[in-house]
Ligand code: ATP
């Protein structure tokens with residue numbers, strides 16, 4: 001064990017904070033510290049040499065559980081999940097969120113002040129130093145034999161709400177400030193993180209640029225009636241025009257503004273310059289849909305590609321989704337296994353199935369034929385021209401094809417103005433990717449690149465053309481075939497975690513009549 005380390009500080013002003021941390025670590029590790037004259041450029045090298053050793057004392061539970069460095073002194077900090085034992089010995093299961101598993105702390109009660117140990121209860125936050133030891137227990141390989149315990153924060157057993165296991169997900173939604181401390185939500189949020197990272201990795205590795213599109217938008221072309229207004233006007237006493245309507249000229253932006261429902265329109269501007277871009281940001285929809293698949297605030301991933309036709313778009317969507325599922329299986333195994341055991345034992349099989357099979361590709365028209373011939377009684381009746389409801393989508397995916405399905409070429413009337421019009425004059429080159437249990441997970445299309453066709457459609461739909469001048473102008477200057485899609489991040493996480501309510505896959509869900517936390 002290294003007992004002595006020499007540190008030279010050559011330029012304190014630049015490196016002060018950094019060395020300060022190192023010095024702190026040295027002290028934490030219980031090493032002797034000696035600051036003598038400068039040793040110049042060798043200093044960082046010397047520090048590096050010992051850095052790993054120093055960090056060891058700061059390891060998180062995930063690493064400690066994998067360590068076999070028995071008899072080494074370690075330090076952990078975390079929240080107590082459970083405590084059991086008797087007057088002479090206590091076993092504490094400690095978790096710091098780095099991994100689904102807890103580390104066991106063994107406390108020889110005779111060695112500790114009773115007053116301190118009394119405070120080590122479920123929910124309390126503690127720091128423990130001790131010896132990493134091979135565990136005789138079946139549950140774990142290693143445990144820590146405590147040498148010192150510090151209680152950072154107590155949790156009164158009479159009022160801490162996460163005392164027993166088996167709380168309902170509904171109850172946990174009401175305590176969203178504490179639910180990250182449960183196994184379920186720890187697993188979900190770690191998976192959310194891993195998948196966010198995977199999304200950026202996929203696009204970065206494939207030459208896409210991350211484009212930041214605005215959250216506040218002046219256009220409401222896409223979201224007619226479903227947008228949240230952004231204003232600094234006094235709602236109780238807004239400035240009025242002569243006709244009694246609100247005078248938005250006096251508002252912050254001098255015009256009505258809303259929270260965005262999608263970054264697509266601006267994404268297209270990026271694609272028509274950088275070729276391949278993607279957005280990944282929050283979107284907002286004031287649709288009053290109290291369903292297990294809708295949130296008022298959700299995150300969307302929207303790639304947009306110049307020179308992609310609809311086939312290329314479908315290929316990308318399929319490859320992207322399979323990559324993400326594979327990434328989850330490769331990087332979130334423990335969490336997936338936990339969720340699978342807890343909620344849905346077909347989960348991992350389903351993920352593997354989707355990865356291993358080609359998505360079915362059908363047109364809307366053949367989807368309608370299949371539904372009509374199915375003999376099924378649907379709540380929403382089927383005929384050519386209606387929008388597919390979740391029950392229809394799930395029938396196609398779960399009962400008919402038994403695999404993900406991409407439906408293309410929807411009726412012009414039910415799709416957005418920007419979708420490329422087919423020559424039949426009736427359908428557009430839209431594509432929805434439908435998944436088991438979820439229904440629509442991706443909505444996308446080839447975009448209309450013709451100025452004439454685009455503006456005709458905008459006029460037919462009575463969309464204020466003036467507001468979209470910038471979008472339309474890309475069809476005048478260097479227009480190009482291009483495509484894109486939107487993947488709802490929470491729907492992806494729903495599928496990957498096997499959870500059934502979208503409110504349980506985002507840390508702080510926003511839905512009608514709820515914006516707590
Ligand atoms: P749906 O028909 O399911 O309401 P949509 O057709 O309105 O979805 P799009 O506008 O195509 O959805 O948005 C792209 C993707 O964003 C959808 O495929 C879905 O994954 C996701 N999404 C849409 N609305 C929501 C919402 N309210 N909450 C969570 N995710 C959503």
Ligand code: MN
Pocket residue numbers: 432440442443444
């Ligand atoms: Mn859609």
